[in-house]
Amino acid sequence: MSEMPIMEVRDLCKRFGRQVVFNGLSLDIRHGEILAVVGRSGTGKSVFLKHLIGLIRPDSGQVLVDGQNIHEGGSRGLARVRERFGMLFQGGALFDSLTVEDNLAFPLREKTRMSAAQISTAVAEMLKGVGLEGVEGKFPDQLSGGMRKRVALARALVLHPEIVLFDEPTTGLDPILVRSIHQLIADTQRRFNYTAVVVSHEIPQIFDIATRVAMLHNGVILEVDTAARFQCSNNLAIQQFIAGRLEGPLTPT
Amino acid sequence: MARRTPPIEMEGDHQGPVGRFVLAPLGAAVLSLLSYLGRLGLFLLQAVGLIVVPPLKVQRVLRQVQFIGTRSLLVIALTGLFTGMVLGLQGYYTLTRFGSEAYLGPAVAISLITELRPVLTALMVTGRAGSAIAAEIGIMRITEQIDALEVMALNPIRYLVVPNVVAGIIALPLLGALFAVIGIYGGYLIGVQLLGVSSGTYFGSMTDFVAMTDIRNGLYKSLSFGLLITFLCCFKGYHTGYGAEGVSKATTEAVVWSSVAILVLDYFLNSVLL
Numbered sequence: 001m002s003e004m005p006i007m008e009v010r011d012l013c014k015r016f017g018r019q020v021v022f023n024g025l026s027l028d029i030r031h032g033e034i035l036a037v038v039g040r041s042g043t044g045k046s047v048f049l050k051h052l053i054g055l056i057r058p059d060s061g062q063v064l065v066d067g068q069n070i071h072e073g074g075s076r077g078l079a080r081v082r083e084r085f086g087m088l089f090q091g092g093a094l095f096d097s098l099t100v101e102d103n104l105a106f107p108l109r110e111k112t113r114m115s116a117a118q119i120s121t122a123v124a125e126m127l128k129g130v131g132l133e134g135v136e137g138k139f140p141d142q143l144s145g146g147m148r149k150r151v152a153l154a155r156a157l158v159l160h161p162e163i164v165l166f167d168e169p170t171t172g173l174d175p176i177l178v179r180s181i182h183q184l185i186a187d188t189q190r191r192f193n194y195t196a197v198v199v200s201h202e203i204p205q206i207f208d209i210a211t212r213v214a215m216l217h218n219g220v221i222l223e224v225d226t227a228a229r230f231q232c233s234n235n236l237a238i239q240q241f242i243a244g245r246l247e248g249p250l251t252p253t
Numbered sequence: 254m255a256r257r258t259p260p261i262e263m264e265g266d267h268q269g270p271v272g273r274f275v276l277a278p279l280g281a282a283v284l285s286l287l288s289y290l291g292r293l294g295l296f297l298l299q300a301v302g303l304i305v306v307p308p309l310k311v312q313r314v315l316r317q318v319q320f321i322g323t324r325s326l327l328v329i330a331l332t333g334l335f336t337g338m339v340l341g342l343q344g345y346y347t348l349t350r351f352g353s354e355a356y357l358g359p360a361v362a363i364s365l366i367t368e369l370r371p372v373l374t375a376l377m378v379t380g381r382a383g384s385a386i387a388a389e390i391g392i393m394r395i396t397e398q399i400d401a402l403e404v405m406a407l408n409p410i411r412y413l414v415v416p417n418v419v420a421g422i423i424a425l426p427l428l429g430a431l432f433a434v435i436g437i438y439g440g441y442l443i444g445v446q447l448l449g450v451s452s453g454t455y456f457g458s459m460t461d462f463v464a465m466t467d468i469r470n471g472l473y474k475s476l477s478f479g480l481l482i483t484f485l486c487c488f489k490g491y492h493t494g495y496g497a498e499g500v501s502k503a504t505t506e507a508v509v510w511s512s513v514a515i516l517v518l519d520y521f522l523n524s525v526l527l
Contacts, residue, residue: 050400053404055400055403055404078406079406080406082403082404082405082406083406085404086404087401087404089397089400089401090397091396091397093396093397093398093400093401094398094401095393095398095401096392096396096398097389106405107405110405110407111405111406111407
């Protein structure tokens, strides 16, 4: 990991109708790190991820990848930037009319010139890499929640992206599966050397894999620091959030 | 979600009651209608534009032709048969009053070929396939599968909309032709077999009176409806609201809008073509 940012978010502002989601949010994402974005439900963490990959346009402010504004080159420029990304959606977003194998093969068929044989080898390897074998012929609906997450992760990684965005990768899984998915993220991150941005509610498990942790609150980043220092933060809101206490500056709604 | 325009805000506090309660809502309604029409137009441009800009997803087109076309065969055959039979029955009793039941053949054929073939085929396909298209795309939207395509730097319209539109343009005229043929035989069953018009008169006068323009006009209508319904149903699904309720609403609207649009466009096409 280097201190050099691969992505920079500058003064991001976004509102939906009257609801202000971001109010001048700025954040650097460094090469090769696992950045965890935490915060209360409804603070716009998923919306933040969607801004990073240009699925939502900010009202003002910029999202830069290697110093380049992602919206600068029009839809073609955006498509080129997106080729550097992988994304794991909250529900997996697997194509439910395709089998597991076709789901993984889909980006390879559309984006590369690999032969059918090469594709099926790559798919099998990728599935093995996320600890799944023998599920190629199944449809997403026939898989358990944990397996679906693994398949979705495999699909997100199949083109070897430089930056991978995780939208709550462990929601709805049991504690053991949470740990195993986290382990998988850490393992694959080391293996493929990507930069990861993980939106997560898994406190404190996420601190085990995160290089840095950023807390999103009231439309800005309240604090961003290494996982160790973040846990010892003096900020009362962060202390309350980590401990999950009802009393404090954050009011439960 | 991607590409959703924020609701228009009204700053009506400094205006009088007329401004606040009449003009501002009216202006907001007009603006939101215009922005809606704009989105509709852009969507149509993209859908039609991507037909001619390669690559066309041929496999998906074939799959959709099978879905929209082949799997509508039974329902089209049945409606065609009974429409023809009703026309035979009604036509016979009406024409008998003028002593001109010899013209039953052309009467049945012309109404079928120019009007009922394109309109009823399109309505049946909307009900059977259009609703399914809207629901499928709507579910893909709410489960983020459309976002997943975008994230892969692939154009969702090329993958989800264009194949349906092309399939509609291919399938509707073919289904329409089948509808007309079966309908004419339905009229034959009633008129000739049941009510005693001679078979030679039924078919002979048909070739005399049905002009090539009738057939061509019906074909143009079928082509337009094929584009219209697939495009509208895809649009409704693509811009669905949230959750199961959003998808069910989008599906209903897709069917209602398409059905109304078919009849409206039919009138305008008639006034231009006739």
